[in-house]
Amino acid sequence: MKRVLDRNRDMAARVREKLGVRNVIMINLISSPGAGKTSLLEKICEHLSGEMRIAVIEGDVATDRDARRIEKYQVPVVLINTDGGCHLDSNSIDMALREFDLDNLDVVFVENVGNLVCPAHFDLGETFKLAVVSTTEGDDKPIKYPMLFREAMAVVLNKTDLLIHTDFSHETFLADMHQVNPGIPVFELSCRTGDGLDEFLEWIKLSVSKKV
Amino acid sequence: MKRVLDRNRDMAARVREKLGVRNVIMINLISSPGAGKTSLLEKICEHLSGEMRIAVIEGDVATDRDARRIEKYQVPVVLINTDGGCHLDSNSIDMALREFDLDNLDVVFVENVGNLVCPAHFDLGETFKLAVVSTTEGDDKPIKYPMLFREAMAVVLNKTDLLIHTDFSHETFLADMHQVNPGIPVFELSCRTGDGLDEFLEWIKLSVSKKV
Numbered sequence: 001m002k003r004v005l006d007r008n009r010d011m012a013a014r015v016r017e018k019l020g021v022r023n024v025i026m027i028n029l030i031s032s033p034g035a036g037k038t039s040l041l042e043k044i045c046e047h048l049s050g051e052m053r054i055a056v057i058e059g060d061v062a063t064d065r066d067a068r069r070i071e072k073y074q075v076p077v078v079l080i081n082t083d084g085g086c087h088l089d090s091n092s093i094d095m096a097l098r099e100f101d102l103d104n105l106d107v108v109f110v111e112n113v114g115n116l117v118c119p120a121h122f123d124l125g126e127t128f129k130l131a132v133v134s135t136t137e138g139d140d141k142p143i144k145y146p147m148l149f150r151e152a153m154a155v156v157l158n159k160t161d162l163l164i165h166t167d168f169s170h171e172t173f174l175a176d177m178h179q180v181n182p183g184i185p186v187f188e189l190s191c192r193t194g195d196g197l198d199e200f201l202e203w204i205k206l207s208v209s210k211k212v
Numbered sequence: 213m214k215r216v217l218d219r220n221r222d223m224a225a226r227v228r229e230k231l232g233v234r235n236v237i238m239i240n241l242i243s244s245p246g247a248g249k250t251s252l253l254e255k256i257c258e259h260l261s262g263e264m265r266i267a268v269i270e271g272d273v274a275t276d277r278d279a280r281r282i283e284k285y286q287v288p289v290v291l292i293n294t295d296g297g298c299h300l301d302s303n304s305i306d307m308a309l310r311e312f313d314l315d316n317l318d319v320v321f322v323e324n325v326g327n328l329v330c331p332a333h334f335d336l337g338e339t340f341k342l343a344v345v346s347t348t349e350g351d352d353k354p355i356k357y358p359m360l361f362r363e364a365m366a367v368v369l370n371k372t373d374l375l376i377h378t379d380f381s382h383e384t385f386l387a388d389m390h391q392v393n394p395g396i397p398v399f400e401l402s403c404r405t406g407d408g409l410d411e412f413l414e415w416i417k418l419s420v421s422k423k424v
Contacts, residue, residue: 032245033328033357034349061329063356084359086298086329114357116245117273117298117327136348136374137246144275145245145326147296162348162377167404192379 008122011090015097015125019108025208026108028124030148031132032141033114036158038066039191040132041109045073047201052106052208057096059088059113066111076100087118090125107208116141120148128153128207135163139173146180154185156200161190220334223302227309227337231320237420238305238320240336242360243344244353245326248370250278251403252344253321257285259413264318264420269308271300271325278323288312299330302337319420328353332360340365340419347375351385358392366397368412373402 019026029037045054055076058067067079078096080088093110100108110126112119120129131152133141136159142149149155155177177186187203189196231238241249257266267288270279279291290308292300305322312320322338324331332341343364345353348371354361361367367389389398399415401408 032326032349033353034244034346060356062358063352065352065356084329084333086327113329114244115298115327115329117296117325118330121296134246134348136346136371137244140275140277141245144272144277146274159348162374165374165377 005121008090011094012123012125015090015094016127018094018097019102019125019127022102022105024102024105024108025127026110026125027204027207028110028112028119028126028129029132030112030116030119030129030152031114032116032134032137035114035132035134035137036156036191037111037114037132038069040156040158041070041111042073043191043194043197044109044201044204045070045075047197048204049073049075052205053104055100055105055108057088057093057108057110059092059111061085061113082113086113086115087122088112088124089122093124116145116148120145120151130154130156132156132158134159135166135168138167139169140176142173142180143176149177149180149184152181152184154187154203157186157188158191160188160195161193217333220302223306224335224337227302227306228339230306230309231314231337231339234314234317236314236317236320237339238322238337239416239419240322240324240331240338240341241344242324242328242331242341242364243326244328244346244349247326247344247346247349248368248403249323249326249344250281252368252370253282253323254285255403255406255409256321256413256416257282257287259409260416261285261287264417265316267312267317267320269300269305269320269322271304271323273297273325294325298325298327299334300324300336301334305336328357328360332357332363342366342368344368344370346371347378347380350379351381352388354385354392355388361389361392361396364393364396366399366415369398369400370403372400372407373405 078099129152187200270291290311341364399412
């Protein structure tokens with residue numbers, strides 16, 4: 001296991017360098033299955049593909065369903081099927097990046113396999129990790145799956161439109177989140193209604209323009 | 213990896229034998245984080261602990277929150293914290309079972325780590341796997357995470373009370389599910405409102421009495 005992680009880290013460093021010299025940022029989206037990573041990417045592509053050059057790497061255990069959803073937005077998409085594997089690794093990212101014209105990109109979004117545990121352990125060479133969690137999963141995820149939330153640069157709390165139908169406690173969620181990662185920005189939004197999306201998209205624009 | 217799986221399978225066989233000779237069944241609950249495994253176990257303990265002798269093994273990456281929820285129902289609970297690990301294995305189950313008086317039990321429920329991918333690969337020596345999925349995760353989970361749904365004896369579709377607030381398509385869900393695992397029973401219910409719970413609890417009673 002240590003050798004696997006060491007090899008992954010070495011390749012992640014090479015990926016990071018490859019992107020760095022071209023001033024391309026890479027954002028690694030991680031969440032449970034069904035929290036809304038693809039929906040969030042659809043919103044990002046819809047609203048931001050006119051003002052920045054976006055590419056997407058779609059990681060999935062099986063099927064090309066998510067990749068097909070993204071292709072509609074006319075951005076370059078590479079699909080990685082892990083065939084049962086529970087996370088992406090830096091080697092598969094390095095291969096996928098070869099499919100893009102990196103000199104003509106501003107940002108690569110990576111949609112990791114839907115999994116709160118394993119993807120947090122694997123550096124892909126990303127600029128930063130973005131955690132996505134949804135109100136319907138309950139308010140206890142930050143404390144129960146701390147590694148991802150500790151590693152993430154920011155958190156999206158999706159499905160706020162369903163909040164009133166659940167027992168989700170904002171207070172518990174934020175208290176636990178800030179215990180795990182003090183000061184981490186939390187964007188509360190609904191991909192379905194669009195509520196709260198503007199603030200998040202502004203932050204993405206800022207992140208890409210600053211090359212965080 | 214193969215060696216890890218082989219060793220796990222050997223110990224799973226020993227666990228299965230240990231339970232088999234005592235006529236104890238073991239049900240391995242697997243789902244995404246927040247799909248409702250603990251809520252389902254709470255309902256099982258609430259309604260069935262009077263008529264069958266239940267014990268629970270709680271698997272979690274971190275915290276004892278789920279174990280504390282179950283303890284309220286006066287059933288024996290053993291907590292396994294995987295400390296970052298993404299699934300339970302048969303060795304940890306074998307250790308946990310030593311804490312119970314197996315000669316005076318009918319059924320052991322195992323709540324696996326919240327993860328649709330890795331737990332499906334690890335035989336714990338269970339009698340069968342029960343997959344739990346919730347309407348708010350979307351209708352595409354069976355086809356996107358086929359291994360679990362192929363391995364499971366039955367599926368619980370939880371959070372049916374939220375169905376009307378989502379874009380979940382019953383038709384798609386069931387068509388994909390039966391493509392992956394033709395004829396698998398699907399119990400649609402809401403742990404929150406109790407709708408549909410009776411039919412599922414009857415099935416659990418039947419499974420335990422028949423020693424499936």
